[in-house]
Amino acid sequence: MPATDLAPRKRPKNRKAQIALVAAELFCERGYHLVGIDEIAAAVGISGPAVYRHFPNKYAILVHATRELVTAALDAAREVPGDDPAEVLDxxxxxxxxxxxxxxxxxxxxxxxxxxxxxxxxxxxxxxLATLDGRLVAPLRRLRPELSAGGAEFLVRAALSTFGSLTTHRAAAPKARAEATLHRLGWAMLRADAPPAAAIRSARGAAHLAAHAAEPPAHGLESRRELLLAAAIRLFHRLGYHAVGMEDIGAAAGINASSVYRYFPSKGDLLAAAYYRASDRLAASTATALRGATGPGDAVRRLVAAYVGFAFGESDLVSVYLAENNNLPEPDRHELRKVQRLHVEEWVRLLTQARPDLPATDARVLVHAAINLVTDLGRAVRFTGTGGVPAAVARLALVALHTFPES
Structure with a gap:
């Protein structure tokens, strides 16, 4: 046997970063609570105890991985020297x-x-994240001095939402083309119209009102089942599925814990009920919007308007619908993921009819960008008015759908 085969194997200097990266991928694929230390270790190719040499527990890995991600993003958006704000932003x-x-x-x-x-x-x-926003807001306001601070921040958040959309799906996206498309989407958002400063202030003020309006009434006419479902949706959104117990849901709905199980046998049944509700309401709003469309272009505009109304009007429900797939009971998970894919494909079908020059692969990337933009901003402002912010978001979504990827 060669002497080199007997030499001890050296631990890589970047082992901690390697563990954090592999864990982050598993957290994103399956959800933080469904991943164990042993799974992380196996994916890295080490033993479970070896992980503990670098991290005291799984939570410490989540903190480290999140910091690594944000640090890398801040480094990518670092302030670039130069007097031309367009060059800096580019x-x-x-x-x-x-x-x-x-x-x-x-x-x-x-x-x-x-x-x-x-x-x-x-x-x-x-x-x-506020620092990240600020690094783009400063040169954007130099480039477009007519923008208020709130308007510039709004457009920067829109740009970052379109970028983040690539991480929400697995649609094919060759790296070079994806980079070029995101770059164009970012510029399309930063060049777009922002809502008036007064509308942004109103939106932020409405968040407080919307949060309180979402609390279940003490003496309302809603059925107990409805009260439980509303409370579950709110808690799942704010805390995440695994951080919420059936007792918490009962208490939030003002219902004795032992009575909760009369309406929903398990927490998984509550989550599935929320998903089916979201699917049904989204399908209904889409069908209503497309009824009477005069052509593909008009259909796309109607589709966007309907989704904005849905996302802003029921932001908690939409967030749960997008975030908690992995926690659904298995039969429901497969069925509902199919429904979600079909909804996206309806957008793709209409967009490629409206833009026959656009390949379906590019259309799919743009559709995900528009949808993520709407849901991100819908969660941020929770504004349910008919004008102002929702109208501006609808315009931005249409801009995203009509961004031309690099040929």
């Missing part, structure tokens, strides 16, 4: 597009899994 968008494509498998840490962080780490995460 360099930042190109770097962020490349970062997004490279980190596609771990982007759900930004989208959903960060909900499982403790409040101190959530606060840290929000502060870092």
């Amino acid at each position: 360099a930042q968008l190109a770097a962020l597009a490349r970062f997004t494509v490279e980190r596609r498998k771990v982007g759900a840490l930004y989208q959903w899994e960060w909900r499982y962080l403790a409040e101190e780490h959530r606060t840290e995460f929000r502060a870092d």
Whole structure:
């Protein structure tokens, strides 16, 4: 046997980063609570105890992985020296597009899994994201001095939402083409019209009102089943499925815990009920919107308007619908994922009819960008008025759908 075969194997210097990256991919694929230390170790090719040499527990891995992701994003959007704000923004968008494509498998840490962080780490995460926004807002306001601070932030969030959309699906997207498409989408958002500053302030104020309006009435006429479902949706959205117990749901609905099981045999049944409700309401609003459409272009506009109304009017339900797939009972999970895919394909079908020049693969990327833009901003502002922010979001979604990928 060669002497080299007897030499001890050296531990890689980047083992901690390797563990965090593999864990992040598993968290994003299956959900934080469904992944164990032994699975992470096996994917890295080490033993479970070896993981504990680097991290005291799974939560520490989540914190480290989230910090790594945000640090990399901040580095991609670092302030570029130069007097031309257009050149600065172009360099930042190109770097962020490349970062997004490279980190596609771990982007759900930004989208959903960060909900499982403790409040101190959530606060840290929000502060870092505000810094990220600010690095693009500053040159954007130099480029477009007519924008208010709120308007510039709104457009930057829209751009970042279109970038983040690539991490929400598995549709084929060759790296170079995906980078080019995201780069163009980012510029399309930053060049678009922002809602008036007054509308943005109204939207933020409405978030407080909407949150309180969502609390179940103490003496309403709703059935107990409806009260339980509404409470479950609200808690699943705010805390994540695994952080909520049946007792919590009963207490939030004002119903004795032992009575909850008369209406829903398990927490999984409650989650499935929320999904079927979302699917039914989305299908109904889509059918209503498309009825009477005069052509593919008109159909796309109607589809966008209907989705904006749905996402802004029922933001908690939409967030649960998009975030908790992995926690559904298996038969429901397969059925509902099929329904979600069919909804996206309806957008793709109509968009390619309206734009015959657009390949279906590119259309799918743009559709996901538009949908993610709407749901991201819908969660951020929770504004249910008929004008202002929702109208601006609908316009941005149409801009995204009509962005021309690089030929």
